[in-house]
Amino acid sequence: MVIPSLAADSRLLECVQSLLxxxxxxxxxxxxxxxxxxxVRRKGTGAGARVIENxxxxxxxxxxxxxxxxxxxxxxxxxxxxxxxxxxxxxxLVAALEARPDAGMCASQVRLFGEPRLxxxxxxxxxxxxxxxxxxxxxxxxxxxxxxVLMPSGSAALYRRTMLEEIGGFDxxxxxxxxxxxxxxxxxxxxxxxxxxxxxxxxxHYSHSAGRASPVKAYYVERNRLFVxxxxxxxxxxxxxxxxxxxxxxxxxxxxxxxQGSAARFRAxxxxxxxxxxxxxxxxAALFGNLARLWxxxxxxxxxxxxxxxxxxxxxxxxxxxxxxMAAL
Numbered sequence: 001m002v003i004p005s006l007a008a009d010s011r012l013l014e015c016v017q018s019l020l021x022x023x024x025x026x027x028x029x030x031x032x033x034x035x036x037x038x039x040v041r042r043k044g045t046g047a048g049a050r051v052i053e054n055x056x057x058x059x060x061x062x063x064x065x066x067x068x069x070x071x072x073x074x075x076x077x078x079x080x081x082x083x084x085x086x087x088x089x090x091x092x093l094v095a096a097l098e099a100r101p102d103a104g105m106c107a108s109q110v111r112l113f114g115e116p117r118l119x120x121x122x123x124x125x126x127x128x129x130x131x132x133x134x135x136x137x138x139x140x141x142x143x144x145x146x147x148x149v150l151m152p153s154g155s156a157a158l159y160r161r162t163m164l165e166e167i168g169g170f171d172x173x174x175x176x177x178x179x180x181x182x183x184x185x186x187x188x189x190x191x192x193x194x195x196x197x198x199x200x201x202x203x204x205h206y207s208h209s210a211g212r213a214s215p216v217k218a219y220y221v222e223r224n225r226l227f228v229x230x231x232x233x234x235x236x237x238x239x240x241x242x243x244x245x246x247x248x249x250x251x252x253x254x255x256x257x258x259x260q261g262s263a264a265r266f267r268a269x270x271x272x273x274x275x276x277x278x279x280x281x282x283x284x285a286a287l288f289g290n291l292a293r294l295w296x297x298x299x300x301x302x303x304x305x306x307x308x309x310x311x312x313x314x315x316x317x318x319x320x321x322x323x324x325x326m327a328a329l
Contacts, residue, residue: 001029001090002067004060005081008039008046011205012081016049019079024091027077030070032063060154061170061179068161068169076164080155082205084113092200093158096146104163104192105184107152108200109140116140119204122149122196123181124321127237128244129229130221131181132321136329140198149196150319151184156202163192167304171227171297173290177217178224185232188315191306218266218276223283230287230294231301234309237316244323249280251327261327 001019005012012031019029029049033040034057040046041053052066068076075094079085093106107122110133120133121143133153135143152158157180167186170179184194229241255261263276287294307315 001027001077001079002032002064002071003029003049003079003081004032004034004063005040005045006034006057007081008033008035008043010045012040013045013047014084015079015081016046018085018087019090020048021087022085022090023087024094027090028071028073030067031081032058032066034058034063059172059175059179060177061174061183062172064154065169065172068164074161075158076161077158078154078156079202080204082113083110083156084203085156086201086203089156089200089202090158092197096195096197096200097158097160100193100195102191102193103195104160104187105152105194106158106200107149107194107196108156108158108202109143109196109198110153110156110202110204111140112137113203113205118143119206120153120155121198122194122319123151123153123184124319125150125181125185125228125316126244126248126321126323126326127316128241128248128323129225129233130245130248130321130326131178131225131228132326132329134319143196144198146198147196149194150315151181151188151194152196154180154183155204156200158200160192163187163190166190171231173293174224174227175220176224177220178228182224182228182231185228186301189232189301189305189307189312214266215275215279219279219282222280223286226283226287227290227294230291231298232312233316234313236309237313248323248326251324252276255327261329263327 031046031049031051033053036056040051096106110119112119118135121135124134125131167190252263256264
Protein backbone atom coordinates (compact mmCIF):
# COMPACT_ATOMS: atom_id res chain seq x y z
CA MET A 1 0.00 0.00 0.00
CA VAL A 2 1.61 3.26 -1.14
CA ILE A 3 0.29 6.73 -0.24
CA PRO A 4 2.11 9.76 -1.67
CA SER A 5 1.56 12.86 0.46
CA LEU A 6 2.37 16.52 0.01
CA ALA A 7 0.35 18.30 2.70
CA ALA A 8 0.50 15.54 5.36
CA ASP A 9 -2.55 17.10 7.02
CA SER A 10 -5.62 15.75 8.78
CA ARG A 11 -6.83 14.16 5.55
CA LEU A 12 -3.77 11.89 5.53
CA LEU A 13 -4.45 10.86 9.12
CA GLU A 14 -8.05 10.05 8.18
CA CYS A 15 -6.77 8.02 5.22
CA VAL A 16 -4.32 5.99 7.35
CA GLN A 17 -6.96 5.34 10.00
CA SER A 18 -9.29 3.91 7.34
CA LEU A 19 -6.57 1.41 6.43
CA LEU A 20 -6.29 0.30 10.05
CA UNK A 21 -9.97 -0.70 9.84
CA UNK A 22 -9.53 -2.92 6.76
CA UNK A 23 -10.95 -6.44 7.02
CA UNK A 24 -7.71 -7.61 5.41
CA UNK A 25 -4.78 -6.79 7.69
CA UNK A 26 -1.87 -8.47 5.89
CA UNK A 27 -0.81 -5.13 4.44
CA UNK A 28 2.15 -2.79 4.83
CA UNK A 29 1.40 0.92 4.56
CA UNK A 30 4.16 3.02 2.99
CA UNK A 31 3.73 6.80 3.01
CA UNK A 32 6.01 8.74 0.69
CA UNK A 33 6.42 12.25 2.10
CA UNK A 34 6.82 14.61 -0.86
CA UNK A 35 6.62 17.76 1.25
CA UNK A 36 10.39 18.23 1.37
CA UNK A 37 9.96 19.26 5.02
CA UNK A 38 9.36 15.95 6.79
CA UNK A 39 5.77 16.96 7.51
CA VAL A 40 4.47 13.40 7.99
CA ARG A 41 6.99 12.80 10.78
CA ARG A 42 6.57 16.26 12.32
CA LYS A 43 2.77 16.21 12.31
CA GLY A 44 2.46 12.56 13.31
CA THR A 45 -0.05 11.83 10.56
CA GLY A 46 1.64 8.59 9.50
CA ALA A 47 1.20 6.62 12.71
CA GLY A 48 1.66 2.88 12.12
CA ALA A 49 3.05 3.34 8.62
CA ARG A 50 6.51 3.19 7.13
CA VAL A 51 7.53 6.67 5.96
CA ILE A 52 9.90 7.54 3.10
CA GLU A 53 10.96 11.20 3.13
CA ASN A 54 11.93 12.99 -0.05
CA UNK A 55 14.01 16.19 -0.06
CA UNK A 56 11.56 17.70 -2.56
CA UNK A 57 8.29 16.87 -4.27
CA UNK A 58 9.29 13.96 -6.53
CA UNK A 59 5.81 13.59 -8.02
CA UNK A 60 3.11 10.95 -7.77
CA UNK A 61 4.56 8.29 -10.07
CA UNK A 62 8.04 8.47 -8.57
CA UNK A 63 6.56 8.12 -5.09
CA UNK A 64 4.66 4.98 -6.12
CA UNK A 65 7.85 3.55 -7.63
CA UNK A 66 9.67 4.21 -4.35
CA UNK A 67 6.97 2.36 -2.44
CA UNK A 68 7.12 -0.51 -4.92
CA UNK A 69 10.88 -0.91 -4.38
CA UNK A 70 10.46 -0.71 -0.61
CA UNK A 71 8.00 -3.64 -0.48
CA UNK A 72 7.85 -7.27 -1.55
CA UNK A 73 4.09 -7.80 -1.71
CA UNK A 74 2.66 -9.51 -4.82
CA UNK A 75 0.15 -6.65 -5.05
CA UNK A 76 0.71 -2.90 -4.74
CA UNK A 77 -2.22 -0.65 -3.89
CA UNK A 78 -2.13 3.09 -4.54
CA UNK A 79 -4.24 5.53 -2.57
CA UNK A 80 -4.42 9.31 -2.54
CA UNK A 81 -3.75 10.89 0.84
CA UNK A 82 -7.19 12.55 0.74
CA UNK A 83 -9.08 9.29 0.25
CA UNK A 84 -10.93 7.22 2.86
CA UNK A 85 -11.25 3.49 2.20
CA UNK A 86 -14.26 1.37 3.13
CA UNK A 87 -13.28 -1.52 5.47
CA UNK A 88 -13.73 -4.08 2.68
CA UNK A 89 -11.89 -2.05 0.04
CA UNK A 90 -8.61 -3.97 -0.13
CA UNK A 91 -10.28 -7.38 0.25
CA UNK A 92 -12.50 -6.69 -2.76
CA LEU A 93 -9.58 -5.59 -4.94
CA VAL A 94 -7.35 -8.55 -4.07
CA ALA A 95 -10.20 -11.04 -4.57
CA ALA A 96 -10.86 -9.63 -8.03
CA LEU A 97 -7.23 -10.01 -9.17
CA GLU A 98 -6.79 -13.42 -7.58
CA ALA A 99 -9.75 -14.66 -9.62
CA ARG A 100 -8.25 -13.37 -12.89
CA PRO A 101 -4.55 -14.15 -13.52
CA ASP A 102 -4.74 -12.28 -16.84
CA ALA A 103 -5.66 -9.02 -15.06
CA GLY A 104 -2.86 -6.83 -13.75
CA MET A 105 -4.94 -3.86 -12.56
CA CYS A 106 -8.12 -3.32 -10.60
CA ALA A 107 -10.18 -0.13 -10.35
CA SER A 108 -12.13 0.92 -7.27
CA GLN A 109 -15.52 2.55 -7.00
CA VAL A 110 -14.29 6.00 -5.98
CA ARG A 111 -17.01 8.26 -4.62
CA LEU A 112 -16.87 12.00 -4.03
CA PHE A 113 -16.50 12.45 -0.28
CA GLY A 114 -19.82 12.84 1.51
CA GLU A 115 -21.82 12.91 -1.72
CA PRO A 116 -24.00 10.34 -3.53
CA ARG A 117 -21.90 10.79 -6.68
CA LEU A 118 -18.90 9.06 -8.21
CA UNK A 119 -15.42 10.38 -8.77
CA UNK A 120 -14.45 7.35 -10.87
CA UNK A 121 -15.28 3.77 -11.79
CA UNK A 122 -12.19 3.29 -13.92
CA UNK A 123 -10.85 5.62 -16.62
CA UNK A 124 -11.78 6.63 -20.17
CA UNK A 125 -9.48 8.06 -22.82
CA UNK A 126 -10.14 10.54 -25.64
CA UNK A 127 -8.62 10.24 -29.10
CA UNK A 128 -6.21 13.12 -28.39
CA UNK A 129 -4.68 11.34 -25.37
CA UNK A 130 -6.79 13.15 -22.75
CA UNK A 131 -8.30 10.97 -20.05
CA UNK A 132 -11.16 11.31 -17.62
CA UNK A 133 -12.73 9.36 -14.81
CA UNK A 134 -15.40 6.94 -15.98
CA UNK A 135 -18.74 7.76 -14.37
CA UNK A 136 -17.59 11.10 -12.92
CA UNK A 137 -20.54 12.88 -11.22
CA UNK A 138 -22.89 9.96 -11.86
CA UNK A 139 -24.46 7.81 -9.13
CA UNK A 140 -22.84 4.60 -7.83
CA UNK A 141 -25.97 2.71 -8.83
CA UNK A 142 -25.09 3.36 -12.48
CA UNK A 143 -22.00 1.11 -12.17
CA UNK A 144 -23.08 -1.81 -9.95
CA UNK A 145 -21.43 -4.85 -11.56
CA UNK A 146 -17.86 -6.17 -11.85
CA UNK A 147 -16.60 -5.74 -15.40
CA UNK A 148 -13.54 -5.11 -17.52
CA VAL A 149 -12.53 -1.45 -17.87
CA LEU A 150 -9.67 0.22 -19.72
CA MET A 151 -7.57 1.16 -16.67
CA PRO A 152 -7.92 2.36 -13.07
CA SER A 153 -7.54 5.79 -11.57
CA GLY A 154 -4.33 5.84 -9.53
CA SER A 155 -6.22 7.61 -6.74
CA ALA A 156 -7.38 4.17 -5.52
CA ALA A 157 -6.16 1.13 -7.43
CA LEU A 158 -4.52 -2.26 -7.07
CA TYR A 159 -1.68 -3.41 -9.34
CA ARG A 160 -0.04 -6.79 -9.73
CA ARG A 161 3.68 -6.54 -8.94
CA THR A 162 4.68 -8.79 -11.83
CA MET A 163 2.90 -6.44 -14.23
CA LEU A 164 4.54 -3.33 -12.79
CA GLU A 165 7.98 -4.88 -12.95
CA GLU A 166 7.40 -6.13 -16.50
CA ILE A 167 6.41 -2.72 -17.90
CA GLY A 168 8.80 -0.66 -15.77
CA GLY A 169 6.43 0.93 -13.26
CA PHE A 170 5.21 4.52 -13.46
CA ASP A 171 7.02 7.02 -15.69
CA UNK A 172 8.94 9.37 -13.37
CA UNK A 173 8.91 12.15 -15.98
CA UNK A 174 5.15 12.71 -15.74
CA UNK A 175 5.51 14.26 -12.24
CA UNK A 176 1.79 14.94 -11.75
CA UNK A 177 -1.35 13.80 -13.59
CA UNK A 178 -1.94 11.24 -16.35
CA UNK A 179 0.77 8.88 -15.07
CA UNK A 180 -1.96 6.33 -14.33
CA UNK A 181 -3.26 6.72 -17.89
CA UNK A 182 0.21 6.13 -19.33
CA UNK A 183 0.83 3.10 -17.12
CA UNK A 184 -2.60 1.64 -17.88
CA UNK A 185 -2.12 1.94 -21.64
CA UNK A 186 1.40 0.46 -21.48
CA UNK A 187 -0.03 -2.45 -19.49
CA UNK A 188 -2.69 -2.91 -22.15
CA UNK A 189 -0.03 -3.03 -24.87
CA UNK A 190 1.68 -5.75 -22.80
CA UNK A 191 -1.53 -7.80 -22.85
CA UNK A 192 -2.75 -7.20 -19.28
CA UNK A 193 -6.43 -6.59 -18.54
CA UNK A 194 -8.08 -4.30 -16.00
CA UNK A 195 -11.08 -5.08 -13.80
CA UNK A 196 -13.56 -2.87 -11.97
CA UNK A 197 -14.61 -3.96 -8.46
CA UNK A 198 -17.78 -2.05 -7.43
CA UNK A 199 -17.58 -3.26 -3.81
CA UNK A 200 -14.08 -1.76 -3.43
CA UNK A 201 -15.40 1.58 -2.20
CA UNK A 202 -13.34 4.69 -1.48
CA UNK A 203 -14.45 8.25 -0.71
CA UNK A 204 -12.21 10.92 -2.23
CA HIS A 205 -11.80 14.64 -1.53
CA TYR A 206 -11.42 15.48 -5.23
CA SER A 207 -8.25 17.46 -6.19
CA HIS A 208 -7.54 18.40 -2.57
CA SER A 209 -3.78 18.87 -3.06
CA ALA A 210 -3.42 20.71 -6.39
CA GLY A 211 -6.92 22.20 -6.67
CA ARG A 212 -9.75 21.44 -9.08
CA ALA A 213 -8.58 23.90 -11.77
CA SER A 214 -5.18 25.21 -10.71
CA PRO A 215 -2.45 26.50 -13.08
CA VAL A 216 -0.24 23.55 -12.02
CA LYS A 217 -2.94 21.10 -12.99
CA ALA A 218 -3.75 22.89 -16.26
CA TYR A 219 -0.15 22.71 -17.47
CA TYR A 220 0.67 19.14 -16.43
CA VAL A 221 -2.61 17.68 -17.66
CA GLU A 222 -2.04 19.20 -21.11
CA ARG A 223 1.66 18.33 -21.26
CA ASN A 224 1.18 14.79 -20.04
CA ARG A 225 -1.70 13.97 -22.36
CA LEU A 226 0.77 14.76 -25.18
CA PHE A 227 3.31 12.41 -23.57
CA VAL A 228 0.62 9.70 -23.36
CA UNK A 229 -0.28 10.25 -26.99
CA UNK A 230 3.24 9.98 -28.41
CA UNK A 231 4.21 6.99 -26.27
CA UNK A 232 1.10 4.90 -26.69
CA UNK A 233 -1.12 5.75 -29.66
CA UNK A 234 -0.72 3.95 -33.01
CA UNK A 235 0.30 6.01 -36.04
CA UNK A 236 -3.18 6.47 -37.50
CA UNK A 237 -4.47 7.76 -34.16
CA UNK A 238 -1.50 10.12 -33.85
CA UNK A 239 -2.42 11.73 -37.16
CA UNK A 240 -6.03 12.25 -36.06
CA UNK A 241 -5.18 13.51 -32.56
CA UNK A 242 -4.48 17.20 -33.42
CA UNK A 243 -7.94 17.51 -34.98
CA UNK A 244 -9.55 15.97 -31.89
CA UNK A 245 -7.54 18.32 -29.66
CA UNK A 246 -8.67 21.33 -31.71
CA UNK A 247 -12.28 20.22 -31.31
CA UNK A 248 -11.74 19.92 -27.56
CA UNK A 249 -10.27 23.45 -27.40
CA UNK A 250 -13.28 24.82 -29.28
CA UNK A 251 -15.65 23.00 -26.93
CA UNK A 252 -13.72 24.46 -23.97
CA UNK A 253 -14.32 27.95 -25.42
CA UNK A 254 -18.03 27.18 -25.82
CA UNK A 255 -18.38 25.91 -22.26
CA UNK A 256 -16.50 28.94 -20.90
CA UNK A 257 -19.26 31.09 -22.39
CA UNK A 258 -21.82 28.88 -20.64
CA UNK A 259 -19.87 28.89 -17.36
CA GLN A 260 -19.40 25.11 -17.41
CA GLY A 261 -16.53 22.65 -17.49
CA SER A 262 -12.93 22.67 -16.30
CA ALA A 263 -11.87 25.67 -18.42
CA ALA A 264 -14.71 27.74 -16.96
CA ARG A 265 -13.64 26.74 -13.42
CA PHE A 266 -10.05 27.69 -14.26
CA ARG A 267 -11.20 31.12 -15.42
CA ALA A 268 -13.52 31.55 -12.43
CA UNK A 269 -10.56 31.07 -10.09
CA UNK A 270 -8.93 34.21 -11.48
CA UNK A 271 -7.04 32.80 -14.46
CA UNK A 272 -7.57 34.83 -17.63
CA UNK A 273 -8.08 33.24 -21.03
CA UNK A 274 -4.53 34.06 -22.28
CA UNK A 275 -3.12 31.94 -19.45
CA UNK A 276 -4.89 28.89 -20.82
CA UNK A 277 -3.38 29.53 -24.26
CA UNK A 278 0.05 29.97 -22.66
CA UNK A 279 -0.16 26.61 -20.86
CA UNK A 280 -1.07 24.90 -24.13
CA UNK A 281 1.95 26.52 -25.84
CA UNK A 282 4.23 25.52 -22.93
CA UNK A 283 2.92 21.96 -23.04
CA UNK A 284 3.68 21.63 -26.75
CA ALA A 285 7.14 23.14 -26.25
CA ALA A 286 7.79 20.52 -23.55
CA LEU A 287 6.65 17.81 -25.95
CA PHE A 288 9.21 18.84 -28.58
CA GLY A 289 11.91 19.08 -25.90
CA ASN A 290 11.20 15.49 -24.83
CA LEU A 291 10.33 14.02 -28.21
CA ALA A 292 13.50 11.93 -28.66
CA ARG A 293 13.08 10.26 -25.25
CA LEU A 294 9.37 9.68 -25.79
CA TRP A 295 9.99 8.12 -29.18
CA UNK A 296 12.54 5.71 -27.67
CA UNK A 297 9.98 4.74 -25.06
CA UNK A 298 7.39 4.27 -27.79
CA UNK A 299 9.67 1.83 -29.61
CA UNK A 300 10.32 -0.09 -26.37
CA UNK A 301 6.57 -0.40 -25.72
CA UNK A 302 6.01 -1.76 -29.24
CA UNK A 303 8.92 -4.21 -28.87
CA UNK A 304 7.23 -5.75 -25.79
CA UNK A 305 3.67 -5.57 -27.16
CA UNK A 306 1.45 -8.63 -27.00
CA UNK A 307 -1.45 -7.03 -28.86
CA UNK A 308 -1.62 -5.48 -32.30
CA UNK A 309 -2.31 -1.79 -33.08
CA UNK A 310 -5.72 -2.89 -34.37
CA UNK A 311 -6.60 -4.43 -30.99
CA UNK A 312 -5.31 -1.35 -29.18
CA UNK A 313 -7.44 0.95 -31.35
CA UNK A 314 -10.48 -1.22 -30.58
CA UNK A 315 -9.75 -0.99 -26.84
CA UNK A 316 -9.53 2.79 -26.95
CA UNK A 317 -12.70 3.11 -29.01
CA UNK A 318 -14.54 0.77 -26.63
CA UNK A 319 -13.59 2.93 -23.64
CA UNK A 320 -13.57 6.36 -25.28
CA UNK A 321 -14.79 9.76 -24.18
CA UNK A 322 -15.64 12.45 -26.73
CA UNK A 323 -13.88 15.82 -27.01
CA UNK A 324 -17.15 17.55 -26.12
CA UNK A 325 -17.65 15.44 -23.00
CA MET A 326 -14.05 16.07 -21.92
CA ALA A 327 -14.64 19.82 -22.13
CA ALA A 328 -18.01 19.63 -20.36
CA LEU A 329 -16.74 17.84 -17.22
